[in-house]
Amino acid sequence: MVTTELAPYAKAGGLGDMVSSLAKALALRGHDVRIVCPLYGCVRREDSWTPHETSLVVHLGRREEGYCRRWEGALPGSDVRLYFLEHDGYYGRPEIYSGPWGAHSDNGERFTFLSRAALDLCYALDWMPDVVHAHDWPGGLVPVYLNTVEAHKPLGKAASVFTVHNMKHQGYFDSGILKFAGIPDAAFVPEGLECMGMVNFLKGGLYHATKLTTVSPTYAKEMQTPEFGHGLDPVVRFRAADLVGVLNGIDAEHWGPEVDEYIPAHYNTQDFRGKAVCKKVLQNRLGLAEDPHVIIFAAVARMDSQKGLDLLAEAIPRVMEHMHAQVVVLGMGEQDLEHWFLSLSYQYPGRVGVHIGYDSALAHLVEAGADVFVMPSRFEPCGLNQMYSMRYGTPPIVRATGGLLDTVQSYHEGEGHGTGFVFEEPSVDGLFYTMGWACATYYDRPKAFRQLQINGMKQDFSWRHSAQHYEDVYRWAMEDRSLKV
Ligand code: ADP
DSSP states (O other), X not given: OBOSOBTTTBOSSHHHHHHHHHHHHHHHTTOOOEEEEEOOTTOOOOTTOEEOSSOEEEOOSGGGOEEEEEEEEEOTTSOOEEEEEEOHHHHOSSOSSEEXXXXXXTHHHHHHHHHHHHHHHHHHHTOOOSEEEEETGGGTHHHHHHHTTTTTSGGGXXXXXXXXXXXXXXXXXXXXXXXXXXXXXXXXXXXXXXXXXXXXXXXXXXXXXXXXXXXXHHHHHHTTSHHHHTTOHHHHHHTGGGEEEOOOOOOTTTSSTTTOSSSSSOOBTTBOHHHHHHHHHHHHHTTOOOOSSSEEEEEEEEESGGGTHHHHHHHHHHHHHHSOEEEEEEEEEOHHHHHHHHHHHHHSTTTEEEEESOOHHHHHHHHHHXXXXXXXXXXXXXXXXXXXXXXXXXXXXXXXXXXXXHHOOBOBTTTTBOSBEXXXXXXXXXXXXXXXXXXXXXXXXXXXXHHHHHHHHTOOOOSHHHHHHHHHHHHHHHHHHHHHO
């Protein structure tokens, strides 16, 4: 697997969780899984990792031959081999994609280097994988290399699987990047990497991969439409026969109220006392009034228009006026949104608690300590937080889109069915009234609310089924590839 994120070492969103938990699940099924990831400045190095003595030679375009050092280790609790690429010029800075001034201007080179280095590493190890699995736009050149530069070399026999976690981020670069990459101009065509005169990494991956996957069945359909395709929906439709949506699972060893090492008390469906402890600690941590009875709505997300947090920010004054409620927000991203939430926390002290930043331990505490999770996403390829929140007995409010639709069943008032509150319209009203519905259920029908919590906690979101599904996709890709080469 070639990835830019890997939990627990480098994470900006769900990709890092997905890669490490899928890899672990595949290794448990007997596969030899190896992961290549950059050694960013933020990665905490384990004592057990060893640096390789000789540099890895990375065969980019003729003049740009590069070198890096690799560190080898194992994914904690598994046999999965990890290879971290050390290159201070590209990866020494702490952030993965963007710094305080926006996206790094050399992201094209940084992730081209990663893609090429991953393939060169296979030769250096004298290890030929059956399948190379690349993720999102930064991995888009992997299938392109396999079909072009590598086509008549040993690695060209490997099938490629390309997983799209998000169609919005595509990796557009000037065509000069191809010279840097050492990819022939013949690949710079509309049925390949070219998009409006630029190189589009995501498009390259979509065209060249043997098989495509995305992270939920609903998003697999949505990404074929103009509304969700971000301009590449015709390409996805063209490849529709090779595309499957496989729902992400969650890492049950780290996310669950019985096992979580970050939360102050554990609990389960029989005994919720630990949840009350978590609630109290959360209230203290975020400067909220300590009140065991008030409902806490919470959101943890990248602050990006995708996540619809602007709808929440706009709804908060109405929530404060009409509901006895507290709101917790953890996130970072667009500065306007960060400032908006901070100003709400000053406006409603003790009732709105905001933490701007990336804090994994706090994310776990929020899942456990809140009462209702809020995900008003405009689009959501899969989404992990709604699954985490269900596991923690924190029913989610979600918008009916993508993986949210595939994982949350809307609460049915009369019958006690359901695991959360689903709404259709991505609007402030839609969200506000749904928060009102959750509030009424919480205060007026506590037994129904408890049933909702238990229903969610009993869901099986483990990787078992999904890993099996990926195994089928890999086999399918290998059969297809062997027919073509
Ligand atoms: P996406 O991949 O689109 O960001 P997901 O819901 O799939 O959304 O995954 C988000 C992951 O990132 C979750 O594990 C969530 O807890 C984590 N996360 C997002 N923002 C933060 C933050 N500010 N601090 C800690 N964890 C965060």
